[in-house]
Amino acid sequence: MTTTAPRKRAYGKGSLTVATWIIAILFVFPLLWMILTAFKQEADAYTDPPKLFFTPTFEQIGNVLSGGFLPYVSNSAFVTIISTLLVLLFGIPAAYALSLAPVKGTSNALGFFLSTKMLPIVAAIIPLYIISQNTELLDTVWALVILYTSMNLPLAIWMMRSFFLEVPHEMIEAGRIDGANLPTLLRKIIMPVVAPGIAATALICVIFSWTEFFYAVNLTAARAGTVPVFLVGFITSEGLYWAQLSAAALLASLPVMIVGWIAQNHLVRGLSMGAVK
């Protein structure tokens, strides 16, 4: 009996592993199905029962790429990159002021930033639309750049602040005593510690800007539309092209999937605004 017990346990663990794998595959099956369908002919996409085996083709991917997808990608890339840079430009000094050199009212400022995330985005869309129209920002990438910067800034400040707080106090004090001024302190002591955290913050801002839907749909159209706006085109046609839709969904998601995999260890920290380390 004593000899079989460990073996039994090992077997139990093995079956749990198999079960975990099965659950994981079932859970992501809609995604795996999307990837399969992206390489089908339209005729293979509409079958009952659904086809698991087929002759793969790059036709749909090609169709999406040549079907006006690329301008949307370049809009998304522009909006994402510029707004993320602006977030860092505004956010790094703010995070510094709220962590290493805490000012009066730090917790009020932090609470204010957090509270903006609780303001329903729909509550300000009408003025934003009218303002954009009057300032001729409607259907331009700049409207989205401004909005995405303000959308991501609170999150980035909370997250970067938690990275700044990890800089050992003794190191900063020692630096100060040595007579190092702020730029030197930043360059020599603080930045090396927080740089990976800032990179993770940037990646999370990239994910949010790339996937944002509400502002993009309401404030942009043909000229400045981003990738999610491109996907909206697929709900209008009654006879939906599934294979092409899957190809578009795959291409549209691929950049954030890759960024997300890279940043996965920091994802929680970003989404929890730095609350979970």
Added chain:
Amino acid sequence: MSTLSVDTPKTHTHSKAAEKKGLSTAAKRRLPLLPALIFVIAVTQLPFLLTVFYSFQSWNLVRPGSRHFVGLDNYIDVFSDTTFLVALLNTVVLTVVCVFVALLLGLGLAILLDRKFLGRGVVRTLLITPFLILPAAGALLWKTTMFDPTYGLLHFVFGTDVDWLSEFPLASVMAQIVWQWTPFMMLLILAGLQSQAKDVLEAANVDGAGRWRTFVSITLPHLSRFLQLATLLGAIYIVNSFDAIFLMTQGGPGTASTNLPYYIYQRAFEGFDVGQSSAMGVVVVILTMIVATFALRLMFRTFSVSGGIK
């Protein structure tokens, strides 16, 4: 570290100089915060003030010259609008159910992942991916390849011709949202599970506490603040759900799956009714503020502002 070796006399002069500066130092310290603060106030608060201003006006964009001040009329209309009340109820149901179900599934998956096994990293990466695809893409895929009554996978698996999106519109939308948000809950709870002190768990094991007992009396209390945080953050995002409804059901059939963001969008961009949709926006913000006040207090209690979860 040797470059930072201390040269004591300097310290005194340095700190005295800092004291002399007094006020100007405080102002200087605040300076790095200002650009971010001003930017966020300008872009998030000022438009909302305009929303409040518009909400007291009768103003329809398709009837130029119709704009005039009407006091509280829009608010009276909002509360006698049954669709608004339906949308409010749908929003509450959608948020509560999605957060709860995603939390439970996330807890289950996190427990499965909180042990060493073959391919754990791959499984984790697989499981978080639904959170990483474009929500718009996810919504369209579920609408077509999952829910389609003739060619969808659900039809194949269950063998019924149910048209999920028209017979169970809200539930279908919720299924998609749960699928999208479960990975987030899982990641957060997993972070909680992995931050447990191993020696405490071992001690429980040595003391003869069974797995269930250990889970209930040690793991769950430890997890509680992670669960609270997951609930709060999930709710913040899910209450704003728009993509899934816009792309899957357009709020229908009728108003069966209309939530507040979608209804306000409809009133504003399909009805062009600035006054009325602004009033709804204000009401939503007031409701949110009431809920958020409690939530924020919870957040600050759970995560002392000076630190984070250790």
